[in-house]
Amino acid sequence: MKGWRGLAAGAAALAVAVSGCGTSTNSGSGTETKEITVWLMDGSAAPTLTDALNKEFESANGIKVKYEVQKWTGIQEKLTTALASSTPPDVIELGNTQTASFADQGTLMDLTADAGQFNSGEWLGGLKDSLTLNGKQFGMPFYAANRxxxxxxxxxxxxxxxxxxxxxxxxxxxxxxxxxxxxxxxxxxxxxxxxxxxxxxxxxxxxxxxxxxxxxxxxxxxxxxxxxxxxxxxxxxxxxxxxxxxxxxxxxxxxxxxxxxxxxxxxxxxxxxxxxxxxxxxxxxxxxxxxxxxxxxxxxxxxxxxxxFLGGSNLAIPAASKNAAAAKKYLALLSSKKYQDMLAEGGAVPGTSKDTSKLATNPVGKALADSSPNGKVTPTTPKWAAVEAxxxxxxxxxxxxxxxxxxxxxxxxxxxxxxxxxxx
Missing domain, CATH: 3.40.190.10 (Periplasmic binding protein-like II)
Incomplete structure (x- = not known):
């Protein structure tokens, strides 16, 4: 987390807007979902991206997005509490070295069967590794950066x-x-x-x-x-x-x-x-x-x-989400080329697109684009935290x-x- 947290906190070009906590009806019970809760982190995506994303999602699905910006400071404890509750957010952002720990605790939804709708064929190998535990995928890559x-x-x-x-x-x-x-x-x-x-x-x-x-x-x-x-x-x-x-x-x-x-x-x-x-x-x-x-x-x-080393973030759906179907639609929209290009324009390596042409418009962005396909992550296991921290x-x-x-x-x-x- 250290390497990523520093990136997220300092990325001046990537200022976030995040969906926060809200209540909604249980889509799994046959009732209509009225609202989903989305948590993204401060510094992860520009308001121009999140405003457009949320507007398009609400218009296409008739579902309101309740959106709040979360701070990196104290997020481990906040996520632990939220994921243990019966009403967690429906979409959350995690540092990619956090993902294995929460997946191991059983608090993240297994999205292996859904990866195709999140453009999984375009995921960088290192980013895929960061959200894979015991052969199962517990999210989708959001974005990354490397040295x-x-x-x-x-x-x-x-x-x-x-x-x-x-x-x-x-x-x-x-x-x-x-x-x-x-x-x-x-x-x-x-x-x-x-x-x-x-x-x-x-x-x-x-x-x-x-x-x-x-x-x-x-x-x-x-x-x-x-x-x-x-x-x-x-x-x-x-x-x-x-x-x-x-x-x-x-x-x-x-x-x-x-x-x-x-x-x-x-x-x-x-x-x-x-x-x-x-x-x-x-x-x-x-x-x-x-x-x-x-x-x-x-x-x-x-x-x-x-x-x-690819430091970055993943997006996941809590296992206890009452609105998993709507949350998956939200991730599918965010994984589309339109929004991945916007991430690249903001200076990040896009998580679900290998097209980095929007990133490689300046020397620093080009260096990121050229090196990120050869990116890797630390061992994907909850035990890694004992080494790094x-x-x-x-x-x-x-x-x-x-x-x-x-x-x-x-x-x-x-x-x-x-x-x-x-x-x-």
Whole structure:
């Protein structure tokens, strides 16, 4: 949730309007549904989208939409209470790392048989994985975003860099050229990379063929000490060591301090970030708007993009909804190309459409569009929360390895054991 919550809270281009709680008659009992309740989250869709969506749904179905904006702060507890009641909302938005937990509790409706009407043939693989538990689908993807490399075009030009790198080796070369061109600035960092940027670590692990954990017979086992995963850690260290003489702290993540604030200083050539982070940087420093662009995280394989973590939201129908048939019609309308294009125009990767042409109209949107098809998610299990929300073993391993407190073998072995324990 952390990565997605930050995106949703900060996405200036994606301001939400959400249907709230309302009462309605029970469509399953043969009486007519008069109203459905829809909860979406603050920052998820522009009012122009939700106003049009709700108006079209009400006109086509004769059913009123009661709509309220929900805040991310405290939403876990609010959803838990609402889903346990006999009168929950009829449509809800969930962070994609929340979905498995609620599905496991039996509070979400199984929509496997209905996925076709939600344009399931267009779902990105990573987004589908995030709402699938034990082979069943408990919602539909809403929208997503992923990290790209945000860079200063003027600094690239001054260093003689004519195009963004398309492989990890080229990326290292770009870092070295930026450092050389700015050697007189002791505070310059070609790439701002804090030591605990574990979402970026996932890209490197996956790019090397590794993973955090795998499941066998219902049991999850940490896999951070495999040769492939170790290669991902080594790639992270190579980039970290190359990034600058004055490197970012090894024991903090991208939020401490907020990396967009570091990027604003003018002493940074690149950062690995989300669209909202660039939006925040240019809001505070408007002069950066015409000096920034983005490219996909490069793969070790030339010409390919590295896999990326898809942070985003899913839409689900509570198992106790009294208006499931109407709720399904609402999701079907939202999954249509018209509204998916509107999501893309707002700067998000659309959840139920592979057409990202409306997104790829600027360098940052194009980088998102180019890399999102290669997106993945963390293990889809309610047990994952114990890894991410606790003493995150990936962060601990990165800090220990980068600082020299532990060898690569020891750091990854300890982290792998911690993952197994947390998910066991």
């Amino acid at each position: 790209t490399v945000i860079y200063r075009t003027d600094l690239f030009q001054a260093a003689g860099i004519t195009k963004p790198p398309t492989s990890r080796a080229e990326w290292i070369d770009v870092i070295n050229k930026l450092k050389a061109a700015n050697a007189s600035n002791p505070d310059f960092q070609a790439l701002y990379l804090p030591g605990q940027s574990w979402y970026f670590l996932l890209s490197l692990l996956w790019d090397e063929g590794g993973d955090v954990a795998t499941q066998d017979g219902g049991k999850w086992t940490g896999k951070l000490d495999t040769p492939q995963a170790k290669a991902g850690f080594q790639a992270y260290k190579e980039l970290y060591d190359a990034s600058a003489t004055k490197k970012a702290p090894a024991d903090t993540d991208e939020a401490k301090p907020q990396q967009y604030e570091v990027f604003q200083t003018g002493n940074v050539g690149m950062m690995i970030g989300l669209p909202w982070e660039l939006g925040s940087a240019t809001k505070d420093k408007p002069e950066l708007k015409d000096k920034t662009a983005a490219f996909p995280i490069p793969s070790k394989k030339a010409g390919s993009t590295a896999p990326v 606790g003493q995150n073993p990936l962060k601990d391993a990165l800090t220990a390895y980068l600082s020299g407190a532990k060898s690569l073998d020891q750091a990854t072995k300890d982290a792998s054991e911690a993952v197994t324990k947390a998910m066991g």
